[in-house]
Amino acid sequence: ETGVTQTPRHLVMGMTNKKSLKCEQHLGHNAMYWYKQSAKKPLELMFVYNFKEQTENNSVPSRFSPECPNSSHLFLHLHTLQPEDSALYLCASSPPRGQSYEQYFGPGTRLTVT
């Protein structure tokens, strides 16, 4: 275990549902990230948070809404998703700048939109 946990691990939702993904780390990291991993595509960066402040939104549709209440928790709120949003959603965290640039990934949430 790398210390980054994600819940749920699997999620099936209809296009009209609202659900949330949760990520948690207790590694003392101050940066947290959401990535989307689809088959045959690279890992796509979605959002970046530094010290609870969003520093990057990589042109993600508004049906994905991130929330970072503190440096240890990150959420991804989902609503009105499309079937093409089915993918593995990976959370990651990294230490403060100057210590290391390694990103520690969680196990991911396998999302299926029906």
Next chain:
Amino acid sequence: GENVEQHPSTLSVQEGDSAVIKCTYSDSASNYFPWYKQELGKRPQLIIDIRSNVGEKKDQRIAVTLNKTAKHFSLHITETQPEDSAVYFCAAKVEGGGADGLTFGKGTHLIIQP
């Protein structure tokens, strides 16, 4: 923004032989290049990284080379073993830049044939 191309998408080698995976990047300001390994059903994990102030870095059977002029970097695995079978991702970023997320290549599925 940064664009990372990775080749090949699939690589099959005999156990004991060497494997080489190549990546190119577009943003000349990128100066940090990590490689992640993702085994089936598991999270990506950092295996080696290199910064632009060095041309090569080695860690046991794994080495990475960087050519800043040509904007490409490569992962070399020698004496391959069955446990090396996985998907390998290269990535690039600008250390200290405004965006802290990584831009990943599409991944290479490395298959070690017994």
